[in-house]
Amino acid sequence: MxxxxxxxxxxxxxxxxxxxxxxxxxxxxxxxxxxxxxxxxxxxxxxxxxxxxxKDKDELLYDLQAQAFEQLFEVFKEKATSRSPMKKLEQIAKAYVQFGLEKPDLYDLMFIIRSPMKKLEREDGSEAWDNGASCFNFLLEVIQQAIDQKLLKFKDRSVAALSIWAMVHGLVSLNVRCRLKVMDMEEDGIVGAIDVTIDEYLKMIKI
Amino acid sequence: MxxxxxxxxxxxxxxxxxxxxxxxxxxxxxxxxxxxxxxxxxxxxxxxxxxxxxKDKDELLYDLQAQAFEQLFEVFKEKATSRSPMKKLEQIAKAYVQFGLEKPDLYDLMFIIRSPMKKLEREDGSEAWDNGASCFNFLLEVIQQAIDQKLLKFKDRSVAALSIWAMVHGLVSLNVRCRLKVMDMEEDGIVGAIDVTIDEYLKMIKI
DNA sequence: TTGGATTACTGAACACTGTTCAGTAAGTTT
DNA sequence: AAACTTACTGAACAGTGTTCAGTAATCCAA
Missing domain, CATH: 1.10.10.60 (Homeodomain-like)
Structure with a gap:
């Protein structure tokens, strides 16, 4: 044929x-x-x-989102190369934030925009939001290592992942959507504050 | 006249x-x-x-946003009543998350949507994004108290505020925009995980 | 009281958006 | 060569934010 x-x-x-x-x-x-x-x-x-x-714009955006997640995954593999789980966690966190600040429109698509998430029809059990799974699993594996080696304060790896993700996403998305203007700092100062905040956070989650 | x-x-x-x-x-x-x-x-x-x-839809949304922030401020004053700064911080954090989960459309307007932030024309020095200032200052004051009483790990109140805000906003916005689907939990489990994550975080920032 | 100026409001249009569908033209099969 | 299939499109529908000429009501001074 x-x-x-x-x-x-x-x-x-x-x-x-x-x-x-x-x-x-x-x-x-x-x-x-x-x-x-x-x-x-x-x-x-x-x-x-x-x-x-x-079928519609959402389906197109979903494919585009998948491609964006591949990009982020590449960045992770490229930048998070340390043998030490905690150092690797830091590399992931910083790569994530840098990606978000450098490519705000892609970040939107991946983590902020409403549209392309509609893949939630779990009627038959399959499908249901695969995009970003590799990135999330990458994070999860490093967290598991850190927990195994008793380097992290968290006991539950899901809670650890949620905490770390929420922190970096919170920082990026508040900045990308200009909400940090309320803090009354210049753009440089804000980026600096974000860096400091990540460092402080990473210090705190260490045992 | x-x-x-x-x-x-x-x-x-x-x-x-x-x-x-x-x-x-x-x-x-x-x-x-x-x-x-x-x-x-x-x-x-x-x-x-x-x-x-x-003048345009943005100006209307800006006014609407201001009203939404007044609502949140009322919730803060109503729920964050403890004398202990750390307990009060916890009350603020939980009130914030609850507000976000219960009124996702208002939360959108306040913290996610692009439009009504355009008030950044600082040419003459005035104006420039007043919405949300009372809420942010409310948080800032509690943080200052906590730092003064040496209850918080942070030294800088701006970094402390950024850290706490990023965490709660990260949790709410990831959930509101359905990104936590990647964690493969049911809706109840997710809300539970969010609660646990906040508790863990509040424990960590305590001295 | 009347006439002109001011004000409040609107219908219709413009330039967009995502989406659908009848119709055409080209390619494939018999 | 005729019939069928596929790939594609122009035009339309219903929606969006926004503008503007024109109308109708109100106000103010002569």
């Missing part, structure tokens, strides 16, 4: 084309300006064509 | 009418369904009329 295969390939190729254009627009002009119509114009197809490959 | 006064009153009255309808719609049908057109329909005026009282 060579023809069917080629058709299949072409279908995937088209999806890749759409995703690539979307991702480029996301990074170049931001989330707000990335509409179905704009993407269609970029790849020189009609807007309706996109709907032959994606 | 009685007439000018009456005009002034009527102008404020109209603003109040718009705000009241907006707030009701926010709480009843959520952020997504609260459009200028829907608000106009509710108060039985043309959409264009709203633009005689608010």
């Amino acid at each position: 060579g023809i069917a295969d080629r058709k299949e390939r072409e279908k995937l190729e088209m999806k890749r084309l759409i995703m690539e254009a979307s991702m480029r627009m996301f990074l170049e002009v931001g989330y707000e300006k990335t509409s179905i119509r704009n993407i269609a114009e970029k790849i020189e197809y009609s807007p309706a064509t996109i709907y032959l490959y994606y | 009685g007439i000018a006064d009456r005009k002034e009153r009527e102008k404020l009255e109209m603003k109040r009418l718009i705000m009241e309808a907006s707030m009701r719609m926010f709480l009843e049908v959520g952020y997504e369904k609260t459009s200028i057109r829907n608000i106009a329909e509710k108060i039985e005026y043309s959409p264009a009329t709203i633009y005689l009282y608010y």
Whole structure:
């Protein structure tokens, strides 16, 4: 069935084309300006064509989100290389924050925006929100090591993960959405305060 | 100038009418369904009329946000009544999380949504993001007391405030935006984990 | 009291958004 | 060559925030 295969390939190729254009627009002009119509114009197809490959915008955003999580996972593997679990935890935390501050639009997509989370139809038991699982598991494994070696104050690794994640996400998302303006500091001071806050937090969770 | 006064009153009255309808719609049908057109329909005026009282939707959302922060401030004053600074800190943290989980649309407006933060035109030095200041200062004062009585590990009250805020906001916003699905727990389990995480965190920041 | 200025308000339009669907044109199969 | 299938699109629908010319009511001075 060579023809069917080629058709299949072409279908995937088209999806890749759409995703690539979307991702480029996301990074170049931001989330707000990335509409179905704009993407269609970029790849020189009609807007309706996109709907032959994606059921709706959410599905497209979900794929884009998956790609963003792959990027973050790469960053983790690249930067969190220490043998010491606690040091590795620090590397993860700092890589996460840096990623969030450097790519706010991608961060939005992954952790803030409402849309692409709708994959929650657990009627039949399967599917249900796979995006970000590798990143989360990466964190979980390091935490497990730290707990095993009695380096962490937490007993439960889920609570530990939730605590660490909430802290770094809290810092990034408050800053990305400009809520730290209420603290009345300059931009540099805020980034500095964020760094200090992470260090203090990492000190506290150590045994 | 009685007439000018009456005009002034009527102008404020109209603003109040718009705000009241907006707030009701926010709480009843959520952020997504609260459009200028829907608000106009509710108060039985043309959409264009709203633009005689608010320059754009952001300005309206800003006022709405201010009102939401007043609500949170009331909750703080109501629930954070302990004499002990650390106990009071705990009451604040838990009140914050409860508020966020119970009124996700208001929480959105206050801490997540992009729009109404645009008040950052510090050209002349004035204005610049007043919303939420009372809430933040309330937290700051309690932290100062705790630091003065050497109950907190933090030395800098700004870092302390940032740390605590980031933690509670991280927990609420990840949950409100369904990102905790990746942890593979039921809804009850998640809320339980959030509670435990706060308790653990409050234990850690104690000297 | 009347006429002109001021004010409050609105209908209709503009430029967007996501999405759908009938219709066309090209490719494939028989 | 005819019939069927697939890939694609133009135009439309319903919604959004926003603007603006035009109307109707109110106010003020002559």
